[in-house]
Amino acid sequence: MSTDYQQSREALGIRLRELRLTAAGGRLTGPQLATLLGWPHSKVYKLEGGRQTARAEDLTAWAAAVGHPEVAEELQTRLRGFESHIRSWRRQLASGHRPVQDTWNAAVEQARTIHVWEESVIPGMLQTADYARHVFLRYAELQGTRPDTEEAVRSRIRRQDWLYRGGHRLHALVWEAALHTQVCPPLVLAGQLDRLAGAVGMDTVELAVIPLGAPLKIPPASGFWILDERLVITEDWHSESWLDDGDTVSMYLKVWRALRQAAVAGAEAQAVISRAQRLLSAR
Known part of the structure; x- marks a missing residue:
């Protein structure tokens, strides 16, 4: 926290x-x-x-x-x-991106169940190192932060060890737009989509994708993470918020479940990912 x-x-x-x-x-x-x-x-x-x-x-x-x-x-x-404490990016990133990733790792380490919603990027715990590298580079350029990209990448990838421990469950929900967003070169995105397709069969991961044409119960908004139904972490362009009061956590769970109703999983999610792969290779 x-x-x-x-x-x-x-x-x-x-x-x-x-x-x-x-x-x-x-x-x-x-x-x-x-x-x-x-x-x-x-x-x-x-x-x-x-x-x-x-x-x-x-x-x-x-x-x-x-x-x-x-x-x-x-x-x-x-x-x-x-x-609703706000942690400004300017203050947080004064020492670079790696300390922020280390703080996230400590929070994730304590969790057994995580719900995540991302509307424009692949969730961090499912990112390849190359994809994560380009995401950090984009934010470092925007915020003018210390260039510690490689340290930040290593810290984020280290977090993925959590996925390979029994008793853990990641419920990842993404909008199909995230599969097409080119915050990285096409070859890097192709590798990322391969990684995402491989996550579909993991017993610690439930990956669900909302197709672009799916009817939605509520408008999609900024991404957020819910750890063990006790802590919500959400962010926007200027800050990150860590929220742990019960009413707020319950509201975010309600939002996640409403979005999940429009999503597909399993073989259907695999088909959406395959469609994104075909479109990418045709460019």
Whole structure:
């Protein structure tokens, strides 16, 4: 998780601890407060330690339990300030692309199930090194970042080890447009399509493709990743957001499932990929 986000969560935890220690009826221990709230005492310590994101109702209940209901609005304001934390690319990429990839690797390492939606590029965990290299080069040119392309490629490809471990499952959903987008030379895209076709038969991967002419339940938008139904990572041109509040994660899962209804998988997905290969070779 991003440093700024975590620091904000820890700051909220410190404030919650202050309120517990200065409760209107006298200082409360963690277990005492947990009993008043009807929570496991571990939840109190996770919130105070910044290891869990509070919900709005948690903060209201905490303020009431410590005898300071008037601070509920202050706590809610703090929560709203970092629920949708934005990590600007300019700040993140100051040290190059590899540190960003390393952060992603750490997050993926903890996950067992991943849902991904990409509308214009092949998902990173299914990219070839050549394809990833050209993607990084395009972004480095756009952002004017430090040229650490080869280190970033190695870090991204290392992430794919996750696919070869039992008990993992990647649910990859892509729009057919991503199969035709030439962010790389045609020969590199041809190799990428071969790699994608090979992923169709993997037992740890469910690859689904939305054909260009398919009717959609909702308009497609920016790509996003959902890790274990607990964390969403999404990005746009200026920033990346890491979102872990329950309502937001549930919304992104709803979006993913709505898009999935328009997709084909298995042999039908293979046919869409083959069509893209034929069109590419005919150019």
